[in-house]
Amino acid sequence: METDVETVAPDDEVSDVLGRLADVEFNGFPVVDPEGAVVGIVTQYDLVHLFQTEDRTLWIPVGLPPFTETLTYAVDVSWDDLDLGIDLARNADRPISEVMTTDVVTVAPTDDLDAILDLLADDERDINRLPVVEDGRLVGIVARQDVLRAVRDLRAESKR
Known part of the structure; x- marks a missing residue:
């Protein structure tokens, strides 16, 4: 998991989040409250x-x-x-809380690779990133790309 997670707040404005999203190489942010709890996720799809x-x-x-x-x-x-x-102009100052997805799928730091694979390969949801939550607070994030690298590395080790 990546522990340096970029997040947004529920009251951040759509225009600010769009600007930040244009400057990063991923497609969404976890939305966290002041205590660090994940309250939503906002993706390119939500904003577009x-x-x-x-x-x-x-x-x-x-x-x-x-x-x-x-x-x-x-x-x-x-x-x-x-x-x-x-x-x-109509949406620029809307808070992210009005457009974010609130039904966020999260994992714990102790979840194994198989559980994470099951979530990322779910037929009903198109999940690219899983916030990692411990004791109600965001501690990291696992992206599909991270899981693919882990699977590649495990396969390479088993061939040695």
């Missing part, structure tokens, strides 16, 4: 999802306020530069 429209419909108001009539256009507006700017 903020910038994709759920339905691809654009409503254009017609006439004068209060705009009692609208024209409806079914267009793909999800990645248009203007829409991204509007989405960023």
Whole structure:
């Protein structure tokens, strides 16, 4: 496990976390409270999802306020530069607690490699990183890449 874990706080703003995520080589952060307890996890998926429209419909108001009539256009507006700017402005100051995943799968420092492999290979969840928790506090993180290296090293040792 990696013990030097970069984390974010539940009240950190989306824009700050996006900026930090752009500067690291992994795809998410554990979200920890002031006592060090894991309260969530925020990933690239969680943040990118903020910038994709759920339905691809654009409503254009017609006439004068209060705009009692609208024209409806079914267009793909999800990645248009203007829409991204509007989405960023609308979501930039939202706290991470509103977009994070709260159902976090964690492991203990004493969990064996097989248990960790089972979690990372789960068919229902796409887990890339497992926070390691001891006595209710974050003490490390295990990434898929760490597990692959460990398996490689074990195989190399057994061939000697």
